[in-house]
Amino acid sequence: MVHVGKRGGAMIKGIQALGILVSAYLFAQALVQYKRGNNGFKRTVFWLSLWSVMAILFAFPSLTVLALPILTMKDAMLSIVVVGLLLAYILVYQMYQQTVRTERRLTALAQNMAIHDYIKEKPNNPEEKDDER
Amino acid sequence: MNDKPIFVFLPACNEEKHIEEMVNQLKQLELNLKIYVIDDGSKDATGDIARKAGAVVVRHPVNLGQWAAMRTAFMISLMEGADVMVSVDADGQHNPRNLPKLVEPILEGNADIVIGSRFVEDKSPEMPRYRRAGIKLFNRLVEITTKKRLTDCTSGYKAYNMTTVSKILPNIRENQYGALEFIVEAVRQRARIIEKPIRSKNNAVSKKGKIEYGYNLLRTIFERIIHQGV
Numbered sequence: 001m002v003h004v005g006k007r008g009g010a011m012i013k014g015i016q017a018l019g020i021l022v023s024a025y026l027f028a029q030a031l032v033q034y035k036r037g038n039n040g041f042k043r044t045v046f047w048l049s050l051w052s053v054m055a056i057l058f059a060f061p062s063l064t065v066l067a068l069p070i071l072t073m074k075d076a077m078l079s080i081v082v083v084g085l086l087l088a089y090i091l092v093y094q095m096y097q098q099t100v101r102t103e104r105r106l107t108a109l110a111q112n113m114a115i116h117d118y119i120k121e122k123p124n125n126p127e128e129k130d131d132e133r
Numbered sequence: 134m135n136d137k138p139i140f141v142f143l144p145a146c147n148e149e150k151h152i153e154e155m156v157n158q159l160k161q162l163e164l165n166l167k168i169y170v171i172d173d174g175s176k177d178a179t180g181d182i183a184r185k186a187g188a189v190v191v192r193h194p195v196n197l198g199q200w201a202a203m204r205t206a207f208m209i210s211l212m213e214g215a216d217v218m219v220s221v222d223a224d225g226q227h228n229p230r231n232l233p234k235l236v237e238p239i240l241e242g243n244a245d246i247v248i249g250s251r252f253v254e255d256k257s258p259e260m261p262r263y264r265r266a267g268i269k270l271f272n273r274l275v276e277i278t279t280k281k282r283l284t285d286c287t288s289g290y291k292a293y294n295m296t297t298v299s300k301i302l303p304n305i306r307e308n309q310y311g312a313l314e315f316i317v318e319a320v321r322q323r324a325r326i327i328e329k330p331i332r333s334k335n336n337a338v339s340k341k342g343k344i345e346y347g348y349n350l351l352r353t354i355f356e357r358i359i360h361q362g363v
Contacts, residue, residue: 103308103309104308107197107201107308107309108308110193110194110195110197110201111193111197111201111204111205111208113194114171114191114192114193114194114205115191115205115208115209115212117191117192118189118191118209
């Protein structure tokens with residue numbers, strides 16, 4: 001444990017406050033960029049998550065202790081499991097996104113087919129026949 | 134606005150038991166209606182029965198879900214130049230005789246979207262308790278997101294001013310479960326949404342009672358919140 005003293009403590013609090021402010025500013029910027037259409041939805045979510053994590057870490061620096069076993073590679077097995085889980089999550093998420101996109105395209109295709117058939121069959125529809133009479 | 138027909142759409146999937154009665158009841162109304170049935174990939178004779186009953190049938194080649202059927206209905210209404218459109222559930226739970234009550238505020242220019250609410254007059258209408266709880270949850274979520282208090286945001290009985298719909302529709306991201314997203318976007322665009330009391334019959338086989346339906350509505354509203362950065 002490093003003794004920081006009263007002045008050092010105040011300085012650390014200042015750095016924390018500054019870090020939170022900077023993170024909040026970057027968070028807001030990410031939203032502004034999204035509203036302006038400069039960034040897509042996924043990219044915005046990524047940046048918002050990143051700046052949120054940064055703000056949380058600045059607010060609660062003791063949380064970094066949780067990452068120590070991974071960062072120091074003290075427990076190789078744990079590191080592999082954590083990295084493996086992260087990769088699996090990314091993979092599953094990507095697959096889910098792809099499925100959603102494909103589903104949306106198929107829905108739009110089926111709708112267009114239905115409307116196309118409707119236009120084609122329009123003269124045979126009851127109301128159109130009534131009009132002809 | 135009064136001379137043009139009101140476009141009535143019944144999204145239907147395997148509703149051969151109710152569809153004929155629904156179409157016939159709508160035809161009995163003294164209104165200039167154009168009745169459409171969106172046959173959402175039915176495996177029974179829904180489409181044929183509806184056509185024989187005098188409705189125009191638009192058929193989805195596969196089942197796409199109720200909101201996809203609504204989207205198709207909006208697209209056709211816009212294509213045909215409709216001013217007012219009404220959606221009615223085809224499962225027999227909605228009374229077609231309530232239709233004039235829903236359309237009136239739009240024709241008079243007092244509203245853009247009119248929701249037929251089962252909860253305005255009757256605080257506990259006939260329906261399973263879990264479904265009632267689900268509707269309350271969705272109402273609350275809509276209220277949190279938009280500050281608009283509704284009593285029956287998931288109701289399938291709605292009337293729409295198509296000019297308003299034409300502005301809202303391009304901003305709807307969801308293809309299959311967009312009912313709530315539509316309301317959220319409508320409020321964002323300052324559409325005038327009001328509710329009118331309706332009475333409905335409990336329909337035990339309603340697809341809206343399914344957990345999957347509820348989950349997907351929740352998903353779309355949360356996606357909307359993230360998307361909008363609310």
